[in-house]
Amino acid sequence: MKNYRRSIATILVAFLSISVFGQRAIRVYQDDSMPMKDRVEDTLSRMTLEEKIAILHAQSKFSSPGVPRLGIPELWMTDGPHGIRPEVLWDEWEQAGWTNDSCFAFPALTCLAATWNEDMASLYGISIGEEARYREKDVLLGPGVNIYRSPLNGRNFEYMGEDPFLASKMVVPYIKGVQQNGVATCVKHFALNNQETDRFTVNVNVDDRALYEIYLPAFKAAVQEGGTWSIMGSYNKYKKQHGCHNQYLLQDILRKEWGFEGTVISDWGGTHDTRQAITNGLDMEFGTWTDGLAAGVTNAYDNYYLAKPYLDLIKLGQVDTTELDDKVRHVLRLTFLTAMNRNKPFGSLVSDEHVLAGLGIAEEGIVLLKNKNNTLPINLHKVKRIAVVGENAIKMMTVGGGSSSLKVKYEISPLQGLKNRIGTQAEITYARGYVGDIGSAYNGVVTGQDLSDNRSEEELIAEACALAEKSDCVIFFGGLNKSNQQDAESYDRLWYELPYNQDRLLEYLCQANPNLIVVNISGNAVAMPWVDKVPAILQGWYLGSEAGNALAEVLVGDINPSGKLPFSFPKKLEDCSAHSKGDFPGANGQVHYDEGIFVGYRWYESQNIAPLFCFGHGLSYTQFKYGALKADKKELTSSDKITFTVDVSNSGNRSGSETVQLYISDLESSLPRPVKELKAFKKVKLMPGQTKSVSFTVDKSALSFFDPEKHQWVAEPGKFAAIVGASSLDVKGKVNFSLKQ
Incomplete structure (x- = not known):
């Protein structure tokens, strides 16, 4: 071979x-000194x-x-x-x-x-x-x-x-x-x-x-x-x-x-x-x-x-x-x-540094979507019995999904991560809740997991609810997986709702124990018809080898979540521009992007459609206060730059990181433009009581649109607004300025 x-x-x-x-x-x-x-x-x-x-x-x-x-x-x-x-x-x-x-x-x-x-x-x-x-x-x-x-x-x-x-x-x-x-x-x-x-x-x-x-x-x-x-x-x-x-x-x-x-x-x-x-x-x-x-x-x-x-x-x-x-x-x-580069390093595989890097990225990417009544972090001084429900609490997510499928040295499941972190501080019990994909191999990589389960849906729901009723809190790990028609290469999803009747299971769990935390494991937005009944929701993504440890640290508060959504969650599929304006996935060999530039938050804001969770959204276990947004000038010339500054303070009692987002709005455009567009962002870490000044400097490129007739980027003179926020919809400040000829 x-x-x-x-x-x-x-x-x-x-x-x-x-x-x-x-x-x-x-x-x-050999002579890499030559040009x-x-x-x-x-x-x-x-x-x-x-x-x-x-x-x-x-x-x-x-x-x-x-x-x-x-x-x-x-x-x-x-x-x-x-x-x-x-x-x-x-x-x-x-x-x-x-x-x-x-x-x-x-x-x-x-x-x-x-x-x-x-x-x-x-x-x-x-x-x-x-x-x-x-x-x-x-x-x-x-x-x-x-x-x-x-x-x-x-x-x-x-x-x-x-x-x-x-x-x-x-x-x-x-x-x-x-x-x-x-x-x-x-x-x-x-x-x-x-x-x-x-x-x-x-x-x-x-x-x-x-x-x-x-x-x-x-x-x-x-x-x-x-x-x-x-x-x-x-x-x-x-x-x-x-x-x-x-x-x-x-x-x-x-x-x-x-x-x-x-x-x-x-x-x-x-x-x-x-x-x-x-x-x-x-x-x-x-x-x-x-x-x-x-x-x-x-x-x-x-x-x-x-x-x-x-x-x-x-x-x-x-x-x-x-x-x-x-x-x-x-x-x-x-x-x-590459191959003939004599100065390249030797590299390393599954090193301690890589483990820490993967864990840190996972921790920073987890998004706290909802946290009513400070349900999270879990208080282990009060919570002594935790029910963990859901197939995604145990299913390996590194195998499958297409060309990104991996053969890993190890993968920490969410259930194992919780057990690793909590130990004897609380009793953790588990119920399957639903049976989804029991496959355990992809292109010859075998997980070694036996996920077969012959119980009926009613039996699984009954077991999960019985466990929930006698627990102090319930953590549901559900969402999608790397199977066909979910998050996987070669296939698109067939529907926006959660598969395997998870929505039905969640309705029963809400009744069994109102202290319910949902961790959505997916690489996509999903429908959440139960959103108003669930006090806390985390977006958990596919977090790799250290998935379980990262999720556990956020759930118990060792890590303050600081992730922000890189895409919007529509309430229903029809709200998305590709489905209401365009024709995803097309027909007869053609697909038409008739929504044009109005993709994601650009569409929702232009149509006054409230998303389930907006672009840039993400909560924290602490609170942040924004000062007034200021600009160093009121007018910008075509060859100049303008700097916007805002003070951000941590008004809570624990350290945390906030991503400050700057959007630009064109108030006088000759062509249709989005309500606003992201043009800068900065993540800052703040201790309790600490204030930092965050500055963004932009030039006319941040004000430009592409003119198809001229086939070039154009910044039209006129009035603009700079908008600072904690998300695309959570606006904290605004200042007007103009671009001169």
Whole structure:
């Protein structure tokens, strides 16, 4: 079986190549003091036509061959926006059977976005980059920054929410953290990949303004601010061309407008046409399906679109090598930055530092949605009997969900986390409550859990209620899981409500014990018809290996929750713009984003629709008071900046962190604009009684909209308002100012 580590054969060939070509050959892959452009051109000049073609496509599920004759090593990719995927067989998705490829699971990216903390994003990137480096991976296939358009999108848990500014700010430090390890990020899925239904074929119809204002900013930030070394194309179509070879996205926008110098990598199986792949910007092709007969195991990869078909076109004189050389330049640059980077660190796997990083991110991302009568934190001096109910209290969440499925060193369940923390301070009992997914394997990774339960729904409810009645408080762990039609790749959710009749169970639990705490484990918003009957609700996300410990620490008050929602929770699905204005998930191969720029809170505010929980919402165990919002000037010129300042005080009796959010409102726009848009945020930690001054400096770019007629960003002179708040709806201050011509 072929191994992903650099083969001895490659090393020997490299040694021989030095002997044959002399000292000049050393410069090809050793002299990293040379300018990158010179290294690339020198190597390119030494490659044969066949070698150039070879490095453009896969040689296995997750690797490309390099150039053995010149000592150019293979490139190895790995899934893992949240952890490093286990090794699979050379040509298959099933496990390779290694015993040393278990990883640490970091929280899903919805949780990272919920921290609203760029330092956490940097820590996340550094940590997962170290794990990828230790496993000798060159490209990490992530992070994902597709916008949260509908709560039914099964892959939302892998992304960073509904707001392009928040996603842009969080993705940049993640990228820099990963790449300081000599591992490339491959930011995905570029672009408009906002559903799983018909994801391989659906054509997205969206106006230019929405494209540039909502769906592209996080990718642009990843390129121009984060400096990502690679980008992954998307499966879906835009303007009737697939995202992996799309002239408009990859050439006109990514290369020409943004100046991207990195490598464009196809999503696995996302390539469909040789000529479009040649001309429309694709550099590396992975995962293309072959029929096993005409292109069997010995030549399957040679029959990829950017393999023999491309070579044949060149030899027949039907295309020249101009595009080929550009593609090879991009791949060589990627190779020099990663596989041939002699200064990269060794990395580490499941280290103590990674455990602390994952735990800290999870703690900061948990969102306290509701806390009536200070039900939380649990007072262990008074509460001595705790009933834990729900399948999600025990079910492993790191296995399943698609390409982000992991084989972890360990995973602490919520029930185990509570037992770890509470010990003998209180009696903890457990009831299943409902039976959801009893599956315990994905692509050969087996959890070892036996979740089978033959009891009826009535029996399960009766047991849970009996336990609740004799307990001081009840903690319900429910929500979604990583099964098909829930939070999972390849499938969208079928409905907005909780699955497995959890809503019915919760109605009974409310009657059995009013001291009920609901912990929603999901990467998506869910309907909560019982919201008024439940005093306390936590949004628990998919928190990775340290999930149970993080949740326990927040529930008992060791950690003061400080997460804020990165997307809105609508009361009902019809309130969401993609369902009331657009046509999610489309029909007849077409989906129309008729809501335009009005996505998430932009829509709810424009329509005066009250969400269940708004964007940016998140409570605390302490209280914060805001002073008056002040501006350092009343007028802003087009070349100037303006600074807004607000004092924030902790008026409670315990330390806590608050995310101060700055929104801008255009009061005189010639085009329809949202009521307000997020343009800055800052998370501050305050001790009891402490006050800090928080400042935001913005320029005219924060006032701009994309003018589709001019095809440029425009800041119109006129009146604006700066709005500071604890969420999109919890406004704490406002100040007017104007932009001069």
